[in-house]
Amino acid sequence: MDILRFAITSLVVGTLIIGCDNQSTPQGVQKNQLVVQAKEGINKKYWIQGYSMITQNNHVDWSTKDTVGISLLANYQVQSYHDKEIKLNVLADYTELQVRGLAAYPSTSIQTILNKGMLYQFNLGSNQPQTISIQDTALQQGIEATAAIKQEYQYLQFIIAPPFIPATIPLAKQQQIVLDHFMGLNKVTVQVDEITDNKLFITLLSTEQANKLYGKAIINKMTGWIEKMALVKDTQIAGSANQSMRTLLLMGPARWSNNSQHQLIKEINNNDSRYLQSFPIKGFNKVVWEQQQQQESALKPSKGELFVLNMPNAPKQLMLLITNSVGATNNLGQYKVENAKVEQQTELKLLPSPNLDLNTAADNKTINVATYKPILNPATANERVATIKAISADVSFTPYQLETLTLPINNKKEQTISSAKNDFSISITPINKSKTFLISWQNKENVYFDINLINGAKNITVQMIQPTTSAWLTPSESNIINGLSNNQVKAQINFDGEIPNSLEINLLKQGNKAIYTYPVLFK
Incomplete structure (x- = not known):
């Protein structure tokens, strides 16, 4: 058992990182307090990203090869809301497990768990920890009986948690509430930083000796549901005085799946020395920029190249490439690809992903206008991707x-x-x-x-x-x-x-x- 898997088993935690799409639910403000509102049947999707690593003597280096991560498009549905008790069904439309170096590779049971669904149950009127269970009783029993898979299930519970603060929040700046037994910590302080007409900005922090936490969240003031959140948590590994598990999580709306500004793996690999x-300062050549934008605007694409990108320890990506007049777009404008369909497999769903910079020769004017990850069963993904020969789509260009x-x-x-x-x-x-x-x-x-x-x-x-x-x-x-x-x-x-x-x-x-x-x- 490697050190990262050992660390996962040592944690009994549930980290909250959730964002939600803009959907209306009943008014959440009641007498200068924010109370979570939910209606049976409400369905919300969230893009969740999490990375974990082991630190030694408080040395943090996200460039290390020994990290484990997960990205998923989670679908939360309110099953019932009665007398301050909320039950949520959680499914994953897409799951991507990212492992580097010596990190333990999560089994496909994680995908099975998310496909079959999880059930969250908690009470807004108490500080009891939330209850998380699997919808499939036989699968639950199998996990409990298998140590390795149980460890991975605990890690999954660490990444996913309810999409709101399970307490009443005062609507006054600098006011604080303390949550007991929240996110695997005995005490978590929630502080109100800013209040606008429709949003609440909060800080979450804990300074326990063996468990540290710091993060920010934006809450929809009409519903009490979290819209966006970023969090860093550092938990000392049981039995080790100089090692800890450090986890960084980022959550936002489903559309973040292809937003290059909100990709956790890209951010954590940025060198802190910057x-x-x-x-x-390099400066900006306006004359060259304007000339290139005019050339780009005159483009009339009708055909492009479908390139299947194979990356180690990652799912295949479908890159849509076109030939233009200047190569890299240099922030000339925004390409938008809509109505993308796999030819002869129109039922196949595609998850939009961030575009990638191409390392091509200077005279190669090929650019990546869209990138997709096919939503497939992991067991048959490689064979199914091999059958994808063409994708049709509408391509537009909007100059900056x-x-x-x-x-x-x-x-x-x-x-x-x-x-x-x-x-x-x-x-x-x-x-x-x-x-x-x-x-x-x-x-x-x-x-x-x-x-x-x-x-x-x-x-x-x-x-x-x-x-x-x-x-x-x-x-x-x-x-x-x-x-x-x-x-x-x-x-x-x-x-x-x-x-x-x-x-x-x-x-x-x-x-x-x-x-x-x-x-x-x-x-």
């Missing part, structure tokens, strides 16, 4: 709109500039009247901006500033949690030469109308 080392702002610089006070529609703002603040300034902005889903879209000065070096979360988190972990909540980005910039009067800020905004839509056959 927050510790300075780097130069470029907006340029002028950010004035004053070495005595802060300066702020906003976009024309007030959907983006950026500030620059002097630090100690030197050539060092603090620049800050808030990332938006409909506006693309990063530090390399700044023009107007030579010899600028930048150092990203780690978001403020908790001292025991790594920079990457803090960034994931921060990106879920306020999404505020801060960087320190240094002018090696003369300080200019202003900086040019370039924003790439999502357009509202596709410039073309064509049927394309990929084969």
Whole structure:
């Protein structure tokens, strides 16, 4: 038994990381308190991602090969809600087990459990731990009798949990409640950070000596259901004073399955040194960008290539490729693929996944416009994928709109500039009247901006500033949690030469109308 499997068996935990689609349920606000509301038959889907690893002497390195993870599209259905007791049926439309190095490989029984369903039962009027059971009695008995599979079932319970806080939450900033026996911890503090018309922002934390937890969640104020959540938990392994199991989970709406900005495996593999080392600003060539966008907008695709990507310890992916005029899109616009169907197998369901960057020669103008993972039984997946010869789909292209702002610089006070529609703002603040300034902005889903879209000065070096979360988190972990909540980005910039009067800020905004839509056959 390797160390990771041993660690899983040592944990008796249930970690809450759930997000929900926008569906209306009865009003959740009652007398300045938020109470969970649920109707029998309500059905919600969530995209769940979790990764775990063993730390030694508090050393955290997510680049290690010994990690185990799971991604799944979970389907939660309210079976009954009576007298503060809620029962939920949980099924998985898609499950992907991701294992690296020496990590224990979960058996296909996990897939079987999720396909047959799990039953969650808990009472909002007490602090009793939730009850989780399997819908299939024979399968439940088999798991209890098989030690290895039982360990994996415990890990599954660790990843999936109810999609709401099982308590009444006061609707007042900085108010706190303490939950007993929650997420495998004896005490978890829930603090209200911010309240808007339709959302509640909370922090969850625990500082037990052997169990630490920190995370943020966004709750739908109308229903009490969690919309998004990110959490890091570190639990000391029983019998070991210097080893712990560290788990990072991210949850959001089902549409996150193909959102490149919300992929946990990508985020945790980012090198933490990006927050510790300075780097130069590359700048933005508007002339080249505009020329390439015009070329891309003139494209009239009718056929493409279907490429089956084989990756170790991962399911096959179906990449839809087209030939364009510039190769990489360089943030020129947004490709959208709709009505994708497998030719001669129209019943086969496809899960949208993030597009991948292609490592091709400079003269190869091939780009990845969509990527899918077929939803198949793991036992027959490879054989079934081999029969997929063509996919038909409608492909559209919507150019990004470029907006340029002028950010004035004053070495005595802060300066702020906003976009024309007030959907983006950026500030620059002097630090100690030197050539060092603090620049800050808030990332938006409909506006693309990063530090390399700044023009107007030579010899600028930048150092990203780690978001403020908790001292025991790594920079990457803090960034994931921060990106879920306020999404505020801060960087320190240094002018090696003369300080200019202003900086040019370039924003790439999502357009509202596709410039073309064509049927394309990929084969």
